[in-house]
Amino acid sequence: MLGLACAALATVVWSGSFVTSRGLHDSVPPLQHAFWRWVIALFAVAPFGARQAWRRRALFRRHARYVLLASLLGVAVYNTLVNQAGLTTPAATMGMIMAASPVLMAVFERLGGARLGARRTTGLLIACAGVAFLVGGAKFSPGDLWMIAAACSFAGYSALLRRRPAELGGTAFLFTTFLIGTVLLLPVQAASVALQGGFTPTSGTVLPLLYVGVASSALAFFAWNKAIALIGATRAGIVYYLQPVCVAVLSWAVLGETTGRPQLLSMGLILGGVVLGAASRG
Numbered sequence: 001m002l003g004l005a006c007a008a009l010a011t012v013v014w015s016g017s018f019v020t021s022r023g024l025h026d027s028v029p030p031l032q033h034a035f036w037r038w039v040i041a042l043f044a045v046a047p048f049g050a051r052q053a054w055r056r057r058a059l060f061r062r063h064a065r066y067v068l069l070a071s072l073l074g075v076a077v078y079n080t081l082v083n084q085a086g087l088t089t090p091a092a093t094m095g096m097i098m099a100a101s102p103v104l105m106a107v108f109e110r111l112g113g114a115r116l117g118a119r120r121t122t123g124l125l126i127a128c129a130g131v132a133f134l135v136g137g138a139k140f141s142p143g144d145l146w147m148i149a150a151a152c153s154f155a156g157y158s159a160l161l162r163r164r165p166a167e168l169g170g171t172a173f174l175f176t177t178f179l180i181g182t183v184l185l186l187p188v189q190a191a192s193v194a195l196q197g198g199f200t201p202t203s204g205t206v207l208p209l210l211y212v213g214v215a216s217s218a219l220a221f222f223a224w225n226k227a228i229a230l231i232g233a234t235r236a237g238i239v240y241y242l243q244p245v246c247v248a249v250l251s252w253a254v255l256g257e258t259t260g261r262p263q264l265l266s267m268g269l270i271l272g273g274v275v276l277g278a279a280s281r282g
Helices: 002-023 030-055 057-062 064-085 091-098 101-111 118-136 142-161 170-196 203-255 261-279
Strands: none
Touching: 002 064, 002 091, 002 203, 030 057, 030 064, 030 170, 030 203, 057 064, 064 091, 064 142, 064 170, 091 142, 091 203, 101 142, 101 203, 118 203, 118 261, 142 203, 170 203, 203 261
C-alpha cells in the first residue's frame, strides 16, 4: 500500500508539471525552464541528501555509468522534452501521450525477466486502450513527437531504477542525479540564453518554477523512486495511468482546456485498468 500511495502521489504532483510546461511556453524558453527547475530541485534536496552523497562518493564513483545514465534519462532529457512539447501540444494531450510510458516500463521489465501476471497484464492493456482512444481523438501536432520521446526516456529511467544498487540510498541518489543532470544542462542553458535571451522573473514565472522544482522534482521523484523500490516499475506504471485524468482536470481548471465526452469515456477505461492492474498480485 505504501508503494501504491507513493506512486499515486508522484503521479498527481507530476500532472501539475504538464500544466506548468504548457502555461510557461510563451514566457520561459524550454531549455531554461528545465535548467532552473533542477537548480531549484537541487537546493531543495541538498539539506537531506548532500551530506549522504558526499559520504558515499566512493560508491557513486563505483557505479558511475549507472548514475550518469539515470541522470541523463530522468533529469536532463525527460523534462527538457516535456517542456519542448509544451510549445505546441495542449497539456491534456501531453498527459495522454505520457500515459503510454507504463507500457514501455512493462516491456523493459519483461525483457529483464520479470513476470507480469495475467490480471496485471489485462489491466495494463485496458488502460492502454483508453490512452490509445484518447490520443486517436486528439489533433496531432509536432509537440506530440517530443512527448513520445519523453515517454520513452521516462520509461527507461523507471526501468533503470529497479536495478539501482541498494547501497546508493534514496536522498543521496536523488541529490547526485539532480546535480549531474543540472551540470549536463549547463551548456544548453548557456546556448539558450545566448540565442533566445533570458526571461523576466515575475510571480507568473518564478512561482511555477518553484512548484516544478520543489514539488514536481524533489517531492515527486522521491516518492516515485520509493514506489519503484517497493512495488516495481510495472505496477507503479499502472498507477501512472491516472495521470491523463489528473492533467485533464488541472488543464481545464487552470488553462481552460476542455474535455469532451470521448475523453471522459477513455478516462473510465484508464481508471478501470488502474484498479485491476494495481490491485492484482498475479
